[in-house]
Structures are given as structure tokens and as C-alpha cells.
Amino acid sequence: MLMLAGCASSRVLSEWPETVPEQSIFLQAYQQDLDNQAQQSDVEYLTWVVRFYEGWEMMATGWNDMTPVVLSDLSPQQSEQVAEMRDNLGVLIAAEWAKDNDERIIDTRMLSLWGGVMVAALDPEVRIDAIALITDDVERLLAGELAPARINDARYTERLPIVLD
Template identity: 35%
Template sequence: MLIRLLLLVMMLAVSGCATTPAKSPAWSEAMPAEDYFLMVYQQDDANSSRQSLDDYLNWVQRFYQGCAFYPNGWNAITAELLQRLPESEVAAAVQDKMAGLGLLIGSEWAKNNQTRSINTRHVSIWGNALLKSLAQGETLLLLDKVSADVDDLLGKRISADVITEDRFYAEEDIFKNIN
């Protein structure tokens, strides 16, 4: 799934070079290409009829850079994971998976509340679980579980309320490992 997504992104990036307008000055270099999100927006008629492109792209930026109700942002969570991972091979795999998940999650989370399948609660739960996975040495395994959740939410195979705080780590399990 991740490899197919990366190949799609690479093909779109190469084919879009000649026809893509210049990147807006407000778009951060620390974020994925704006063109990817433009493509997602244009392909979702249900969302684009309710949300302007500028509003959508603004929410994408908030996803990556953080905002008042999601202060860390995807870039900060990724940086913290990478900083705390000792093995460079594991860190490289985590970085690749976080990049792919960021595209999927961010492009969906940024949509209008009535049309999106991924909400702020989901992102918060996944972010917290990822940080907890470091102590367990299970970051790559957890990323696979988050990826499955994302695929299932986007494919409408699970409902939004299935993603809960104790989905990955029960609170008592965390305390057992600390003591």
C-alpha cells in the first residue's frame, strides 16, 4: 500500500512539473508538495462543494505545522519519534512510513467536517500511541496498525468511534512497564 502510494506521488510529481503553477509563498518547505493536496481536493467533489481550496490547504498546513487544538503537528511528532529512535535503519523506516501516513491522514483530516473520515481525535490518539510505542520498542509495528486504521477508515470498513484511547495501549499496561 505504502509503495503504491509513493509511486503514485512520484508519478504525479514528475508529470505535473510542466503544468503545475508555482508554489504559493506561504507553503512551507517542511511540508510535502502542495500539488498532492491540490489533486486530492480536486478529486473530491463532495468536499470541494463545501470547502474552498484555500480553506482546505490552510487546514493541511495546520495538520503538519500544528495549531491551537493540535499543537504538535505531524512534523513535530515525526521529529520527536526520529530523535528518540537509536537505530538508523529503524529511524529511516519510521520516517518513510510517517511521510506516507502524513499524506493520507493530512489530506483527509483537512477536509470539511461533514465529509472527512479522519478527525482530530483520531490524530491525537495515533500521535500519543506513537510516542508511547517508543518505550515499548514497537514503533514500526504501531505504524502498521495506524496504517491499517487509516485504510479501514478511508475505505469505510470501520466507523470513526472504533478508534479509542485504549485501542493500542491500555492505560494499565503503560504503568506496568514504567514501574
């Protein structure tokens, strides 16, 4: 069983999905983090990147599944703007979330919250504002300017006209 898992995981290096941004982006992020390299192989890291985008057994909805929801009912101009913002945000989040649990700043709870925020933003303009706010928060988290504990429901419901379940 372990051999099968190893084969399937190493396939991520040679058969990179077209639905995921360039593998080189994530390999570069992996190579820049020596602490994470001590905890996790490049194959493990890249496997988690793919899981972020495509989902897996434990989290069926991946980042790519959010696209139809996020882009629905937008004008062509808004759709282009949001798609680019969403793509950039996805790379930022995936590169950090895919790290070993002991090394990463962005955890699965945050992913779930941010997905909920984007889905709850029914108005197109609010959705754009939500993605911009989440992007700012991710950048500040990665820069050490925002504590992970500050990422919570109240942060977004106070700043955006949304209701989270």
C-alpha cells in the first residue's frame, strides 16, 4: 500500500495537472523555505498544492471549484478582474498552506473561512471587495504583520456586508 501511495505521489512531479498554476512557482517557494524542507519532501509539498486546487477525499471542494461561484453573475470586465485576483490569491495561499502543519501560517480553518466569505458575498462588488480584503490579509499574514488568530468570522462580517453561517 505504501508503494502505491509513493508512486501516486511522485506522479505529481511528472504529470502536473493543467488546472494548477505552473509547478515551477511552487518548487521555487518550496526551495526558499529551508525549515519546511527539513519537515517535508518536495513531492509531499507539491501533492498538497494539487490538493488545494483540486480537492481530495478530506476536502472535496478545491480552489478550482470556487471559480464558477466567484465568477458567476459578473460583467465581462469584472470577471476578468476577479479571475486575475483569484488566481494570484490562490498561488499565495497554496504556496503557504501546502507546507508541513508545523511550518505553515495558513491553515485549513482559514481556507474554509475564506471560501465561506467569497460564497457569502452575493453582490459582485462585494465579492471583489472580499477577494481584495482576503488578499491583503494573506499578504499581511505572510509578512508577519497580522496574527493568524485575527483571521475569524468577525473580521469579515465587520468589514463586508455579508452573513456567514
